[in-house]
Amino acid sequence: MAKDCSFDIVSEVEMQEVDNAVNQSTKEIGQRFDFRGSKSSVNLENNEIKIVADDDMKLKNIVDILQNKLVKRGISLKNLDYGKVDSGSLGSVKQVIKIKKGIDKEAAKKVIAAIKGMKVKVQAQIMEDQVRVSAKDKDDLQQVIAELRQKDFGVELQFVNYR
Template identity: 55%
Template structure:
């Protein structure tokens, strides 16, 4: 009998991020509290970074709140965002760089495979680069692994793909 399998990945849909950043810019142009402000948001797709600039920390927080709302509406999980520290920028403004996490880091992958082993389910989990392949003879066991990984918080936005 054939083994069934699926992959555990952590990916961000960049098209949705681009749309969310554009929507954030449009909302900032329309809102009264941002008129005359030098607040902005920009996306570097190649590096996977969103740069947010605000007149002060309060404006910066407002821009980030708008951005988070737009990202959630477009189906991008907030666990995929890694916030840098707030730093001073030119002209008395403040800047914060938000990095988009792609892939599962090695130490998180080891924690996940250990959790799968501890569950005593008859499945095999192997780390393949920045994703994890889980395979087993029963579909019910694979479903149990998915429920287990969703229940535990690994600090990552997880997707389950290639279910066969």
């Protein structure tokens, strides 16, 4: 009897790297000349990055700094969900960026539809915030991985537990 092979499709974010990027961003904001005397800040709280700036221009600069630090640390920008910019007191602006973990139901359905469209003999099923793909042949699984890497589902996909 042939043993089934499988792998899981997940979307994980290394929170320690996000914390490091936020800390580096805070340090750079404190050192830059254009932020001297401003009340700009970047904080990480419960999977949310909260940004406060004096005006829209400084907010855009802070977001740019943060994005650069995240990319250097290997965090995909696809896993960020940018909230709307809120006006605060004395002309300040605030923005909350949520960090998306796991594959939501809509993205999981798109992944499964893409796998079914490949006409490969594999089975895919949604398991909470991940998708498990199984097949009898490892070559089919590798073909699925190769084709999924070329597509965009709105979140960064990682392929784990390949056995």
